[in-house]
Amino acid sequence: MTTPVQASSPHAPRARVFLSYKRNAAPDEPLARQVLQFLTGQGHSVFIDQKLKIGQDWAREIENELRQADFLIVFLSEASSRSEMVKGEIEIARRQAEQGGKPRILPVRVGFAGSLPYPLNAYLDKIQYAFWQEEGDTGKVLADLHEVLCGGTLADLEHRPPTDTEGVLPPAYAAPLPSPGGTLDIEDPWYLQRPHDLTALSLIRQPGQTIIIKGPRQMGKSSLLVRVAAAALDAGKRVALLDFHLFDQATKASSELFFRRFLAAIAEQLDLPDQVAESWDPGLSNPQSCTRYFERQILAKIPEPLTLAIDEADALFGTSFPADFFAMLRSWHNSRASPTRKLWKKLDLVLATSTEPYMLIDRLHESPFNVGSVSALSDFLPDQVRELNRLHRSPLSPQDVERLAALLGGHPYMTRKALYALTKELAPEALFAQATQDGGPFGDHLRYYLLRLQGRRELAAALWQIVNGRSCEDEVLAYRLEGAGLVRRQGGKVVPRCQLYADYFRERLHPHG
Secondary structure (H helix, E strand, O other), X not given: OOOOOOOOOOOOOOOEEEEEOOOOOOOHHHHHHHHHHHHHHOOOEEEOHHHOOOOOOHHHHHHHHHHHOOEEEEEEOOOHHHOHHHHHHHHHHHHHHHHHOOXXXXXXXXXOOOOOOOOHHHHHOOOXXXXXXXXXXXXXXXXXXXXXXXXXXXXXXXXXXXXXXXXXXXXXXXXXXOOOOOOOOOOOOOOOOOHHHHHHHHHOOOOOOEEEEEOOOOOOHHHHHHHHHHHHHHOOOEEEEEEHHHOOHHHHOOHHHHHHHHHHHHHHHOOOOOOHHHHOOOOOOHHHHHHHHHXXXXXXXXXXXXXXXXXXXXHHHHOOOHHHHHHHHHHHHHHOXXXXXXXXXXXXXXXXXXXXXXXXXXXXXXOHHHOOEEEEOOOOOHHHHHHHHHHOOOOOOHHHHHHHHHHHOOOHHHHHHHHHHHHHOOOHHHHHHOOOOOOOOOHHHHHHHHHHHOOOHHHHHHHHHHHOOOOOOOHHXXXXXXXXXXXXXXXXXXXXXXXXXXHHHHHHOOOOO
16 A cells, blocks of 8 residues: 655645656556656656647657656666667666756666666666565655655665675676567577677687677677677687767767776776876877777786777767777777787777768778678578577467568567567567557557657658658768668668568658658
8 A cells, every 4th residue: 555645845846757667568557657646746747658649749749858857767677678768768868967967867676676688787777776566665665756856865765676786787798688679698599690690709719800790770789799708708818898878978078088988997897907097198199098008008917818899889970089089999900910019919809880980980091890800780581580480489370470571671679579579468460460550569669769860850851751762862861871770772772671660650750850
């Protein structure tokens, strides 16, 4: 039974709150409704997506509400931790908070004490959270949230599940991650090896490799990257695995700050002392000082070979210094050939990127993306879709497997999501009938993209043209849509990535964005 909470005084500060939760899931949605009712009664202004009216541009409205919110209360159940919409809302809140200090994120664990999937674990594990296990916890959670909204601290949220790794953020490649969605654990029995996997896993066992893993979002870049990192560990190498999306905007706004924190992050993962402040030479350029430190304080300090693995490398292309940073990595690659710099022979570089970097680096001879081995990830072939269906105990008939492959074009994440849903709750006909619905099996994924297109009118208009069979005259826009994984090239023409994207965005995008 809910514990009664004393009504707030008429002078208590009113907070603007955004509630993030997994729709159509229990206990997530019922708990969200209780929190909505209670906080509204306490005088707070609370937004929940069920308040949207028919005809509203819901994606733009959600982004606007997040930007204006003082707090984001996010309900973390096992289901919501895999929700792309929840992940997207957290990403928007983090970016906004870095720029303006709010919204503050208040996580509430909902009957779920397990590890969060990467990168949510890196975003949220260090934030204090409330823990709801059963209906009897509701009153305490409501009181704790109200206290924080009225000026209390995050430490006021005292209910935490027991854990053996309190305060410790595990390396990404060691984190247990659920399926489907996110990076797949190296023991995941449903992971399908593709030809580029075998090439990369073979190369990393050899000394001094540069490996580029390239592909759009949710193609399996991070999953392959962690497998390469694990193979490097098995081969007796040390591994430093960095995700550039986890470097905040303040860090990426300053070239010197970024280079220094880049070194500090590597040193931390290798259990080396952080001596960047003492060793940094302001008389040198940032790449020069970074290279000198890396050689003297990192490579020289460990006896083993080192694999430096970087996820989301393209996150730097929006900064003022990508050319300097990537030219530095190219020089590290070239240094392996120098007879006077033998330490560099023990360095591997493994870079995962969503974009086609050749279009963003003018001086190709200074790019690390056109040397070494390039693994360009591809969609599943029909035989691989059939194999995944078999691994999921064949919920689809042979004819429906072909139908799914035609609808999704072999999209790795959506294919796995479809088969997962079929083994849990959906009949095949329901899956196909609901495919383009916002509440359907792919609604979370599709709405994530629609949300990201808001405020990007040129991109939205270009995609609308493409899904309606028209040509896209702006090559830069076509390139950006291809990098996002929404379109592909076919015989010199830009076409929708898959039939599902064509059907969904044709219905929801407006001709003028």
